[in-house]
Amino acid sequence: MLPKALYRQISSFPRLSRGLATHAPLSSIPASFHLKTGQTFKGRSFGSPHSVYGETVFSTSITSYTESMTDPSYRGQILVFTTPLIGNYGVPHNGAPYDSQDVGVILESQGIQCAAVVVADVAEQFSHHAAVESLASWCQRYKVPGITGVDTRAITRLLRDQGTTLGRLAVGADASLPAPDAHEYWDPSLENLVDQVSTKKPYDLNPTGSIKVAVLDFGAKANITRSLIRRGAAVTVLPWNYDFNVIRDRFDGLFLSNGPGDPAHCMEAALNLRRTLEEWNKPIFGICMGHQIIGMAAGLDAYRMTFGNRGHNQPVLALKSAGSITAGRVYVTSQNHQYALKLQDPFPQGWEPFFINCNDSSVEGIKSTSDSGKKVWGVQFHPESAGGPLDTIEMFSDFVAECKAHKLQNQDTLGMLNVASPLQRQTVPPRVAVAA
Template identity: 55%
Template sequence: MYCHAFEKNSADYICDQSHQYIKKRYTKMSIIAQSAASVLRTASVSRTALRNLVATRGLAMVTDRPTPMVAGTPSAFLPAVSTSSGNLPASLKMKTGQIFNGTSFGAHKSIFGEIVFTTSLVGYPESMSDPSYGGQILVFTQPLIGNYGVPSAEKDIHGLLRHFESDRIQVQGIIVNDYATRYSHWTAVESLGDWCSRHGVPAISGIDTRAVTHLLREQGSTLGKIAVGEEALDGKLDDYFPDPNLRNLVAEVSTKDPLQYNPEGDVKIAIIDCGVKQNIIRCLVARGAAVTVLPWNYNFNKVADQFDGLFISNGPGSPSTCAETVSNLKVTLDTYQRPIFGICMGNLLLGMAAGLESYKLPYGNRGHNQPAINQTNGRCVITSQNHGYALKDTHMPVGWRKFFVNANDRSNEGIRHVSRPIFSVQFHPEAKGGPKDTEYLFSDFLDQVRADKVKRQSANVFFDQEIQREAAVAFA
């Protein structure tokens, strides 16, 4: 009986408290509504005053101010507006004949390139500044682009860009369905349109990107051009479509001189720069490595003894243009016994040096949700990818095995040596953007490098001791 009474009193108390809470909230909301209604009825109240009233009630505020947002200031919480012009006509023409009309919101110039698409939902600043996109017109399948603006070019303690993968936009141009002129993010300093205009990159909105993607999936990656202004308005687009993959795009994006990062690191890693992303370098230095970035055609074999490991980076275009790098790597595989790791273009070049052939995929794999199956343990991981070429792995060379295979199209996603610390992957374990399921590969690589260094040091100590013993016997 006591229990029933207790339960009844508890229930009454809870109901009473709930009623009082609802009553208070209703009263508060009524006051806010009455205040807003009062302002609306007052004709002399300016629009600015109305915005201030809404802001004091903690509601979302819309502003027409074009001032870019700066992190750490009150304006960082308000949507800003792009100042780039968005009223010029623009067109995308495919080599296969299709023409798509839209509106320009980037640089007012016409360009050529290979039309490719990415299924990434976020990370457009990282994608557009990725050197692997060199020579390409990038179509975003995500309809809304530009809503969080573009961040600043600030650098970390190692001098690496925090928000971009290189110091400029690498794509030839971009195609979007819906460009967000209003942007809002605490790190944003300018709009996507302003960023494109500043770097001389054309951008088109109002395009049916689903239709473009469907065509690319049906007919494969296609050459195309972007026309802006009078050229697009006239509709007289010629049939000249130069193929950027015939150029050595790697040479265009690679460093011209050696660069060093984190020189005090405990192991020394050389990077063959075919278009290395900033986050790849960051993943190495964050794990304690001293990194030296070398040009794409640098003969690493002349300085191999100075480094504890070799890394071969990502890059744009066709691997066939990097015959000099492949030739150098063939010598490296024969003479260099220390760990080697490659990513994307690095996987292609390492595979070609080992005896495999590369081929062009129909429309490539680009996005943040590509599944790859580890052939050593059967586990499937989600990866970030951006490549248009792959290795033919039907017949693997002696001593080599498949490392990863794409779960969708069964294309090669990596190779490894069976007895030496050498491996490479076609996807991007450093992400930026994308999942970090395979970032552990950097740790695996550096673990191998450190283990190999300890082994070599131990062998040197043993060798020195043997020399000392022989010398002692000789003089006895």
């Protein structure tokens, strides 16, 4: 124990606070959370004091609430966190460069993407060396409402029983009103959410990279481009409906990103990709929405799952070996999706299942067969994590390695074509010495 005199001296020191930190006190504004199935939960508001509709989903993630909330795949969704305490480590400044290539943000996008958040207990005080504001003030700044003081365990059990459900977060005077009628609930899956979050024009990152990779942006998390850049790729990000076939010869590989909503809204991209698969033999890799687009282009159907899979602890079983992936091994993955590809028998020619989910046996990955002459993979989970486990992060290394190998092979082929055969070479007559 400290001597009493020393303890009194330390206790008398003025308390220090970070100059950038903001500890916004929570409001006493009432809030109600309604589910379309008839249940209502009462709590208090934090963040922006306005009411919203959305699709209610839950995440089992224990940490990384900032990454989840900035993930474009959560667009239009009311995000329920199963972890009781949220906000205890605050929110970092999101404008700082993450690495030397600077993708612009240290989180997964420029701002909060979900429609609202539901937590059991939001932290009014936070502690982290990189934090600059509280979760409540961050939500208020991005005009995202939240509710705290509700039984998220009960909400989660309801969602597990009845599936993903439409909801409404009513704040202030709206909180005392009756629950909306069933026809009043807004269904975000009816809209093309991808078009809302995708880039509107192409842009380049790390232009001096050793290989050139095009990324079709369906709502790409920033850690996707970081993961490619860290492995030496020059990245060109394209709008989701950009016809890659027009410029495909400039690139060594194609990457299809994650994204929100129903893949049926992106049929234009699937049709463009079908032509790419038929005419282009360079490596292609897709995750989440990108995986579904690859499957649809290959002839598979996508369907809406009853529950969806979200969180950082989803186990998947590898059915085939490829690169860093070993058949028969279970990998723990980060996921956020409501739609999946149908497992059908037989599979389209030239394709095979790659992963299945250990919990619900849904398709978690597909790949081109070894005899197809192509290098194409699609996975439903997020190898780039952010947040979550890094069990499959080396799939990015596999993809980049295939791009480099294909580029080198093409260079060797071009080199051989440029070397003239002996019959094509012109014979240069020897010099004849002329007597002076």
